[in-house]
Structures are given as C-alpha cells and as structure tokens.
Amino acid sequence: MTSTSFTVASFNVNGIRASRRRGFDGWLADRFPDVVGLQELRCPLSEVGEFPGYAASIDVGSIPGRNGVGLLTRHHPAAVRSWAVAPPRARGLGAYASHGRYIEVDLSDRPLTVACLYLPKGGLPADMQRPGGMRAEADGGAKYERKMAFLAGFARELDRNRLAAARDGREFLLVGDLNVAHTRHDVTNWRPARKMEGFLPEEREWFSSLLSPRRLIDVVRTLHGDEPGPLTWWSWAGQSFVKDVGWRVDHQLASPSLARRAEAVWVDKEPSSDARLSDHAPLIVRYRE
Structure with missing residues (x-):
C-alpha cells in the first residue's frame, strides 16, 4: 500500500551520545519518521554512530563538543549541501561555515529540499546587561551582536536557498532549533521573557520577516492556532518540565504549497522527567503527499 503522508521530525538532542544513553535509539525505531533533522550532535563524526533504516x-x-547538525532520510538523498562543503555566500555567515550549523538535502523520493539549522543562542545587548542579574557572564553585548549579524545574513541565505529549490521544482522546508520564540504563545511566561535572549523584540521581528504567504509558513503555529504552545524546550532545572513551563524555539517553516499539505503537529514530550531524552522534545509534523 502506498503511503498517503510523510512525517518530518526536528529534534535538538543536546548531545547524541547522551541522548542515546537515555533511549534515543528506541525512540527513533518506534516513531520512525520519514525525515529527521537533528541539532547539537556535539561529538566527532566517528562517535555519531549509525541510524538503522536511515541514510545520514x-x-x-x-x-569539539559543540553544535553539529544532521538529516536522516529513509532513502539516500539526491544531493547534500553543508556549509563545510559549500560555504554560505551571505555576509555575516562566513565565520560559521565550519561550525556545523546548517545542512540541507534534496530528497530522492519526493520533490522536496529539507534544510536543518542550529542557530546561535546569542545573548543580551550591552545596555541590558546587569552584573549579578544575568545567567551568563557579562560580555559587553558581543554574543548579541554576533547573533544579530547571523540573523541578517541567514535571512538572505535562506531566501537564496528557498528560491534555488523552487527553480529546481522542489518545495522547501526549514527545520531546527532557531533559538527564537516568535509570539507570546511560544513562551509560558512571555512578559519577563521580553528581556531575555531568544525573545527580544528585534529577534521576533526578524522571525516575522521570514514569513509571508508567498515565501515561508510557520506550519506549527498555523496548525496549532493562536493559543499557548506547543512548547519544545524546558530547563533541566527545577520543575519546568513537570509544570510545562518552557519555550517553543524548535520550528518547521515550509514553502506555501507544502504548508497547505501539513495536516497534524505534535511535540513528542516524554511522560516524566526521568524519561527525557534531551532538554528539547521532538517536534513532528505530518504532511499529505
């Protein structure tokens, strides 16, 4: 019987070796999505391991020990492009070419390009940094400036890649940990979050600039509606996971025709803190063929 739908998962594993110790392989074998985007592998290629049933x-x-992205597909892809092999052309991204933050594949079983991104977390601008009132050490806004440069450059690079897929007759899908929560429905405590990296007004404006009916659609928000959630990240600390106090920083942004075929979304949140595979949970969308 021919399948009439396919599923795409995006999962920041926060270290593939640690996630595997917690049960990642069992999760993958049980859920078996058609495409899986992975972020924060955080290990050498020799230690990533195999993914039975998938081309990786x-x-x-x-x-060492940072970043790392991957795309798992049921069939060997028709083409693979990473920044390590084909450096980004947009200004502001060159320094990240070797950091393991972006990869994309052309699927061989359907006309679709899937891209996977792990976007820098960033920090606060210098005028918002208060000694003793920050989780990270004050840096004069350096991480903030680097992230904003990345955002500007990536918007241009994303447009270029999206249009290249369209010229080749392919739909386009960006998945990954974008380290930006877009709307107040994407953060449990959104009012104080307005002064935190990942939910700053300028970051949210950047996210809005990626979206339009003719360019890319936030399929998760479209399917879920204008209501709280679905959250994808919870701090390891305290009772955040149990109380469902978190953020949605993991996303799937699809070209318009593909977005219209998105029919269901869910976050595969574990039943208890002890069962967590990562500080993120897999974000899964089902698309009609």
Whole structure:
C-alpha cells in the first residue's frame, strides 16, 4: 500500500551520545519518521554512530563538543549541501561555515529540499546587561551582536536557498532549533521573557520577516492556532518540565504549497522527567503527499 503522508521530525538532542544513553535509539525505531533533522550532535563524526533504516547526512563542525547538525532520510538523498562543503555566500555567515550549523538535502523520493539549522543562542545587548542579574557572564553585548549579524545574513541565505529549490521544482522546508520564540504563545511566561535572549523584540521581528504567504509558513503555529504552545524546550532545572513551563524555539517553516499539505503537529514530550531524552522534545509534523 502506498503511503498517503510523510512525517518530518526536528529534534535538538543536546548531545547524541547522551541522548542515546537515555533511549534515543528506541525512540527513533518506534516513531520512525520519514525525515529527521537533528541539532547539537556535539561529538566527532566517528562517535555519531549509525541510524538503522536511515541514510545520514551529517556535519559535526570543527568545534569539539559543540553544535553539529544532521538529516536522516529513509532513502539516500539526491544531493547534500553543508556549509563545510559549500560555504554560505551571505555576509555575516562566513565565520560559521565550519561550525556545523546548517545542512540541507534534496530528497530522492519526493520533490522536496529539507534544510536543518542550529542557530546561535546569542545573548543580551550591552545596555541590558546587569552584573549579578544575568545567567551568563557579562560580555559587553558581543554574543548579541554576533547573533544579530547571523540573523541578517541567514535571512538572505535562506531566501537564496528557498528560491534555488523552487527553480529546481522542489518545495522547501526549514527545520531546527532557531533559538527564537516568535509570539507570546511560544513562551509560558512571555512578559519577563521580553528581556531575555531568544525573545527580544528585534529577534521576533526578524522571525516575522521570514514569513509571508508567498515565501515561508510557520506550519506549527498555523496548525496549532493562536493559543499557548506547543512548547519544545524546558530547563533541566527545577520543575519546568513537570509544570510545562518552557519555550517553543524548535520550528518547521515550509514553502506555501507544502504548508497547505501539513495536516497534524505534535511535540513528542516524554511522560516524566526521568524519561527525557534531551532538554528539547521532538517536534513532528505530518504532511499529505
């Protein structure tokens, strides 16, 4: 029987080796999505391991223990492009070419390009940094400036890649941990979050600039509606996971025709804190063929 739908999962594993110790392989075998985007592999290629039933396209980057992205597909892809092999052309991204933050594949079983991104977390601008009132050490806004440069450059690069897929007769889908929560429905405590990295007004404006009826659609928000959630990240600390106090920073942004075929979305949140595979949970969307 021919399948009439396919599923795409995006999952920040926060270290593939640690996630595997917690049960990642069992999750993957049980859910078996058609495409899986992975972020924060955080290990050398020799230690990533195999993914039975999948062809794995991987870029672990050059920074030990940091970053690393991958795309798992049921069939060997028709083409694979990573920044390590084909550096980004947009200004502001060159320094990240070897960091293992972006990879994309052309699927061989359907006309679709899937891209996977792990976007820098960033920090606060200098005028918002208060000694003793921050989780991270004050840096004069350096991380903030780097993230904003990345955002500007990536918007241009994303347009270029999306249009290249369209010229080739392919739909386009961006999945990954974008480290930006877009609307107040994407953060449990959204009012104080307005002064936190990942929910700053300028970051949210950038996210809005990616979206339009003719370019890319936030399929998760479209399917879920204008109501709280679905959350995808919860701090390891305290009772955040149990009380469902978290953020939605994991996304799937689809070209318009593909977005119209999105029919269901769910976050595969574990039943208890002890069963967590990562500080993120897999974000899964089902699309009609």
